[in-house]
Amino acid sequence: MEEFTVTPWEVTGKVDYDKLTKQFGTKRIDDGLRERIKKHAGELHTLLQRDFFFSHRDLDLVLDDYEKKKGFFLYTGRGPSGPMHIGHLIPMIFTKWLQEKFKVNLYIEITDDEKFLVKREAAWEGIQKHADENIVEIAAVGFDPDRTFIFKDSEYVKNVYPLLMKTAKRINYSTVRAVFGFNEQSNIGLMFYPAYQAVPAFFEKKRCLIPCAIDQDPFWRIQRDVAEGLGYKKTAAIHSKFLPPLQGTLGKMSASQVETAIWLNDDEKTVKQKVMKYAFSGGQASVEEHRKKGGRTEVDVPYQWLNMLFEPNYRKLKQIHDDYETGKMLTGELKQILADRVNQFLSGHRNQRKKAEKTINRYLYDGKLAKQMWSKEF
C-alpha cells in the first residue's frame, strides 16, 4: 500500500489524485466542464487537456456567473521562500491563459510574511530579496498590466487591515488547528496568517476563482467558512497536480533539493545536464533490452513533463509515446527532446523577464488595477 501526504507545507509519497479529491472534498474536472470552458475560451489549454488541472471547487458556478454576465476574478499567489523553478510557474502560466480568455482582473499575493513565519531560519531581509526577484519572474509571464495587481503582504497590509481583522475575528483557533495541524509550539504569526491568505478572495464582490496546486486548498476552506458571513461569495478554485521532481514520480518538485528541479535561472548546459543525469527514466537497462522491450512512459519523468506542458501538440506527443513504448525511441533521445523544449521555454522566459524588469511597476503600482487598489481601503 502506497502512502502519501498533502498539506500546504509538505507533499510526500506517490499522490493518488482520485483519493485526494475525496479526502479534500473537491470535484474532478469532467468533460462537461472542459467543454464549457472551451466554448468560452475558444480552445483548451494543454494543462486542462492533459488533466494537470484536474480538480475544482465551484468552477461550475464561476462559469454560470460568467454566462450570466456577473463576471468573476482570479486570485493566485506565491510564497517567496527562494528562487523559482518551473513547477512554480505553471499555475501562473495557466492563470495568464484564463485572464486572457475571460478578460478578468487578477490579484497575485506575494506571501512574504508567511514564508518568514514558517521557515525557522528565514531572515526578513532574505525573504524580501526573494520576493522582489520572484515578482519579476511572475511579471515575465505576461499578465494584462491593467488587469493585474501584484502585491507583497507586508506592503499592502495597511489597505487590507480592516478586512483582515474582520476576517480574523471569524476564525477561531480550533478551526486553524484542525485544518493546518497547528499545535502549542506554533507561532502566533503563523496561526493568524490564514486570515491574510483569505482576504484577496474578498477584493471584489464577484466570485473569485483561485488557480493553485491542490496542496493550497486548505486555505480556501477557511475562506469558504467565513465568506458569506462577511457578505462575500465563497471562493471557487481550480487545482493542479504537482509537477513530478526530475528523480521520479513521488512528492513534488522541491525548492529545498536543488537538483530535483529545473530553476528559472538554469542555463542551457545545466538544464541538459540535469535532464540527462537526474531525470528518472522508464527506459531499459541496455540499448538492446530497450529496443526489444520498449520504455515505460507511465513512470518516465521526461515523458510526463512533455505530457503535462512541454509538448502541446497531441499528435506529436502520441508519436513520442508510441516510439518510446515500442523501443524505437531511446531514453537519451527522449531526454534530449525534453531538454530542448525546456531550454526553449526558459529562453523565452529570460527574454520576457528582461522586459518585465521595466514594466514591473505597472503590476505593482501604476497599472489601472494597481492604481485602483492603492487608493482603496477594505
Add this chain to the structure above:
Amino acid sequence: MEEFTVTPWEVTGKVDYDKLTKQFGTKRIDDGLRERIKKHAGELHTLLQRDFFFSHRDLDLVLDDYEKKKGFFLYTGRGPSGPMHIGHLIPMIFTKWLQEKFKVNLYIEITDDEKFLVKREAAWEGIQKHADENIVEIAAVGFDPDRTFIFKDSEYVKNVYPLLMKTAKRINYSTVRAVFGFNEQSNIGLMFYPAYQAVPAFFEKKRCLIPCAIDQDPFWRIQRDVAEGLGYKKTAAIHSKFLPPLQGTLGKMSASQVETAIWLNDDEKTVKQKVMKYAFSGGQASVEEHRKKGGRTEVDVPYQWLNMLFEPNYRKLKQIHDDYETGKMLTGELKQILADRVNQFLSGHRNQRKKAEKTINRYLYDGKLAKQMWSKEF
C-alpha cells in the same frame, strides 16, 4: 476570604494589591525609588505620593539608564472601546508628568484592532469613531507635540509590519494561552494581537517605560520574553491601581456601566448628581449618628478619589480626613468637595480639548517625532 480577579479584560472583587504584586511578580515602589524620582523631577506627582502608582518592573534600571545619560522612552496606550472616563485619563496625566520632567519621547498606541477583535458586537466603523474621539481626549492632556507620537494600530501597521512579524514568530500558542487564557474558541486575530502590543516597546533601542494600570502587565511579560532575542531591552513598567468605581471599592471603574463612572463629557450637573447619588459613602445612616461616630474614609469613594488625585495638597487632605472621621464633616459636604474638584478638572479638560482639536495633527502626523515615525520602517 475576599477573592479578586485581575486580567487585561476583567477586574472584579476587592483587589489586594500586595497579593497582586506577588501574583504578577512585580515590585512595590518604595521610598528609595520615590526619592530617586524626586531628585530628578524636582517633585513627586500626587499619583506617586499617594501610592496610586504603586508597582513596577525595572523602574530602577530606567533610572540607572537616565543617570548614565543613556535615556529611556515612554509608551502607553488606549483601547478605544467607547467614550473615556476619568479613570482612563489618569495614566495619561501621569505619563505627561513623566515626559515633562524627564524630557523623553512618548508613543501612544490606539489599539483599534484589539478592541474590535475582543468585543463580539463591535463594528469596525464604530471602533474607529471612538478611536478618533479618544485621540482628541488624549491629546488634550497636553503632551509635548514634538516628542509624542499617537497612532492607531490600523493606520501604522505597514510601518511596523516587519517588526510585528519578527515579534510574532517568537511567541508561541502555549505562551499566549498561559498568559491570557485563550482557548479553542478564541479568534486568531486576538491570539495574534499580543505581538502588536509588544512592538512599540521596540520603537527605540533605549529602555522603554510603560505607565499603565496593572491589569495590562501580562502584555509586557510577553515583550520581556522576546525582547533580548530581537536585540532590544526588556521593557520596564510602572503600574497604577484602579480608580474605584463610584459605587464602591470593588473592581474598577467600568466603561460598560455608565453610572459607575464620571465621563469626560459629563456636564457639571451630571457630575454633581452622580457623585451625590451614586458615590459610595463611608458616612453614617443619619446626621446625628454621623456627628457622633464619624465617617470611615477607608471605604468612602469621594475621599479616596480626593486622596488619589483630586486633592494634591496634603495638608488640606489631612484636614478633610480628620473632619470626616470625627464627624465634623458630613457626607454631603465631602461629596460636594469632590464634585467641585471633578468639575474643575473637567472644565480644564474641556478647554484643552477644544485646543487639541486644532493641534491633533502634530501628534498624529507632523510633529517632530510623528514625522520621524512615518518615515521609518521597523
